[in-house]
Amino acid sequence: MELSVVVPCYNEEESLPRLVEVLAEELSALTPHFEVILVDDGSRDRTLPMLRSVHQEHPRFRYLSLSRNFGKESAMLAGLSHARGDRVAIMDADLQHPPTLLAQMLPLLDSGDYSQVVARRTRTDDPVVRTALSRLYYKMMNRLVDIELQDGVGDFRVLDRRAVQALLTLGESNRFSKGLFAWIGFPTAVVDYENVSRETGATKWSMRSLFNYGIDGVVSFNYRPLRMSIWLGIFVTVLAVAYAAWVLVDAIWHGNSVAGYVTTICAVTLLGGVQLIVLGVIGEYLGRIYAETKQRPLFLLKESSDRDAPVTSALGREHEALQELEHTRDDQAIERSDQA
Numbered sequence: 001m002e003l004s005v006v007v008p009c010y011n012e013e014e015s016l017p018r019l020v021e022v023l024a025e026e027l028s029a030l031t032p033h034f035e036v037i038l039v040d041d042g043s044r045d046r047t048l049p050m051l052r053s054v055h056q057e058h059p060r061f062r063y064l065s066l067s068r069n070f071g072k073e074s075a076m077l078a079g080l081s082h083a084r085g086d087r088v089a090i091m092d093a094d095l096q097h098p099p100t101l102l103a104q105m106l107p108l109l110d111s112g113d114y115s116q117v118v119a120r121r122t123r124t125d126d127p128v129v130r131t132a133l134s135r136l137y138y139k140m141m142n143r144l145v146d147i148e149l150q151d152g153v154g155d156f157r158v159l160d161r162r163a164v165q166a167l168l169t170l171g172e173s174n175r176f177s178k179g180l181f182a183w184i185g186f187p188t189a190v191v192d193y194e195n196v197s198r199e200t201g202a203t204k205w206s207m208r209s210l211f212n213y214g215i216d217g218v219v220s221f222n223y224r225p226l227r228m229s230i231w232l233g234i235f236v237t238v239l240a241v242a243y244a245a246w247v248l249v250d251a252i253w254h255g256n257s258v259a260g261y262v263t264t265i266c267a268v269t270l271l272g273g274v275q276l277i278v279l280g281v282i283g284e285y286l287g288r289i290y291a292e293t294k295q296r297p298l299f300l301l302k303e304s305s306d307r308d309a310p311v312t313s314a315l316g317r318e319h320e321a322l323q324e325l326e327h328t329r330d331d332q333a334i335e336r337s338d339q340a
């Protein structure tokens with residue numbers, strides 16, 4: 001298998017027919033040895049029956065169906081862990097990730113210089129507010145986290161086997177894939193494309209879910225918010241001590257006065273606010289530790305086009321994936337020494 005294309009699908013009955021048509025045409029022009037893995041992420045519309053008939057009609061289109069809606073991250077992971085190709089592409093079902101771009105991306109991967117080729121979209125048709133917020137977010141993020149995240153770079157990308165195995169070895173259950181893709185490293189090439197608007201169906205992202213996603217991004221990849229809460233605590237404490245000293249000196253100098261109601265209230269509310277923020281930050285990390293310790297699978301399959309598909313998540317395959325990664329590394333070392 002030369003190329004696997006993983007497509008997470010959640011309530012995509014409107015986008016599917018066009019997607020299948022375009023993919024079938026584009027991919028067969030690229031290579032005869034391709035497969036498409038459509039992952040139904042617990043859709044509530046006709047997505048699953050449609051996937052069944054797509055598989056009947058085009059056997060190269062395989063499908064997996066998750067037992068409920070696990071979210072795009074899990075759907076992508078399910079697809080990645082079932083992909084058999086030497087190269088694996090990930091794209092959205094709504095054709096916002098133009099499959100024609102694969103013709104530009106694959107040669108870069110094949111050149112051998114890169115393990116990941118990512119597509120970066122321009123922000124032409126985006127709402128102004130969202131664009132501005134995104135820009136601000138990425139500026140802040142890159143100050144905060146230790147890996148570099150780029151604006152406009154999403155999940156549309158092609159990975160070689162090595163990168164896929166590397167991703168599958170990361171066993172965390174809180175998956176912020178943008179960060180994971182960056183974390184695994186490997187040489188990465190970028191291809192730009194013009195932003196495409198969603199033609200059919202509705203986006204599954206609200207402002208609120210984007211905001212939550214943003215917090216995930218910060219918390220998944222560093223401990224700096226914890227460190228920052230310590231600094232904030234120190235800062236407020238120093239202020240409070242200085243203020244107390246001043247009040248004390250003032251009382252000794254001018255005698256005790258009843259005034260100070262305003263300052264008391266201000267101090268109490270300010271401190272209350274700071275404490276809540278810091279507690280929230282700690283709670284955020286604690287919650288993640290709780291989620292990780294449960295070691296739940298990241299998805300469960302309820303149906304699949306192949307009978308022998310493992311129904312567990314990639315977590316169970318972690319060890320296997322590590323070994324495979326080891327092999328690719330060894331192979332390459334041997335190849336290199338052969339050449340030398």
Ligand code: UDP
Pocket residue numbers: 007008009010011012041069070071072075091092093094096198202203204205
């Ligand atoms: N998706 C998914 N599970 C979800 C939400 C979304 O598999 O819970 C899929 C969806 O079907 C689509 C892709 O993720 O293929 C991107 O979703 P969407 O187009 O809504 O996001 P946007 O393009 O607006 O970022």
Ligand code: MG
Pocket residue numbers: 092094096198203
């Ligand atoms: Mg979309």
